[in-house]
Each structure stands twice: as structure tokens, then as C-alpha cells.
Amino acid sequence: MHELPIAQGILERVLKAAADANAARVTRIHIIIGDLSGVSAECVEFYWDSLSRGTPAHGATFHVRRVPFEMTCLDCANAFNPAGEALAYDCPACGSARVRTTHGQECCLEAIDIETPDDATPGRDPATEPRATP
Numbered sequence: 596m597h598e599l600p601i602a603q604g605i606l607e608r609v610l611k612a613a614a615d616a617n618a619a620r621v622t623r624i625h626i627i628i629g630d631l632s633g634v635s636a637e638c639v640e641f642y643w644d645s646l647s648r649g650t651p652a653h654g655a656t657f658h659v660r661r662v663p664f665e666m667t668c669l670d671c672a673n674a675f676n677p678a679g680e681a682l683a684y685d686c687p688a689c690g691s692a693r694v695r696t697t698h699g700q701e702c703c704l705e706a707i708d709i710e711t712p713d714d715a716t717p718g719r720d721p722a723t724e725p726r727a728t729p
């Protein structure tokens with residue numbers, strides 16, 4: 596179970612971003628999880644509830660973007676998904692074995708959705724609402 600430190604790391608970044616943006620509340624958290632990272636989004640969410648208690652990020656919903664496994668050939672720059680190729684990670688275009696993993700190991704924060712004190716009542720701010728003329 597390595598989701599606890601991951602959730603803590605995400606929370607730290609979320610709170611910093613929220614403070615920088617003068618957020619009253621964090622409504623949604625967008626995270627990227629690579630297929631190879633072995634991270635369970637459900638586990639991160641599970642820890643989130645207790646970790647974020649008392650912070651503006653408590654109660655935020657999660658949006659997870661899965662990133663598929665991708666390798667890139669160092670010789671011809673071909674990018675390919677080796678899934679199902681029986682662990683033979685040679686470049687299908689030129690046959691080179693000089694390949695590296697370029698996607699799939701990520702686990703990071705992509706963005707957050709926030710409410711600022713100003714949009715506490717969206718669309719109902721009398722200062723911005725067009726006034727009815729009698």
C-alpha cells in the first residue's frame with residue numbers, strides 16, 4: 596500500500612495550489628494515473644477523506660485520467676504501446692532494443708477546480724446580475 600504517501604503528496608500540492616488561487620473550497624481534483632504506476636485511485640480517495648478533513652479540499656470529488664503504457668524507441672523515435680507483446684519491448688518499427696518507457700508510470704496532480712469566495716453564489720451576485728427595468 597503506497598497510496599497513503601501518494602495521497603499526502605497530492606494533498607500538499609492541492610492545498611498549495613488552492614492557497615495560491617485564494618480558493619475558498621476545492622471542488623474537484625484531477626489526477627493522472629499511469630497504467631504501470633500500480634496506484635489505485637480508489638485507495639487514494641479512501642485516504643483522502645481522513646487526510647483532507649479540516650482543509651478546503653475535504654469533500655472534493657476526484658477525476659482520474661488514466662495514462663496507457665507507452666514506450667519510445669531511442670533510435671527512430673517511434674512511440675508504441677507494448678501491451679500484449681509478451682514483454683518483448685523491441686521497437687516494432689525498426690527492431691531496436693533501445694527503448695524507454697515514456698508514459699504509464701505517472702501519478703501526479705493535473706489540475707484542481709476551486710470555488711473562490713466571490714463565486715459562493717454563482718450567478719446570484721446582485722452586483723453582476725442584470726437589473727430588471729420596471
Ligand SMILES: [Zn+2]
Pocket residue numbers: 668669670671672673686687688689690691
Ligand atoms: Zn525504432
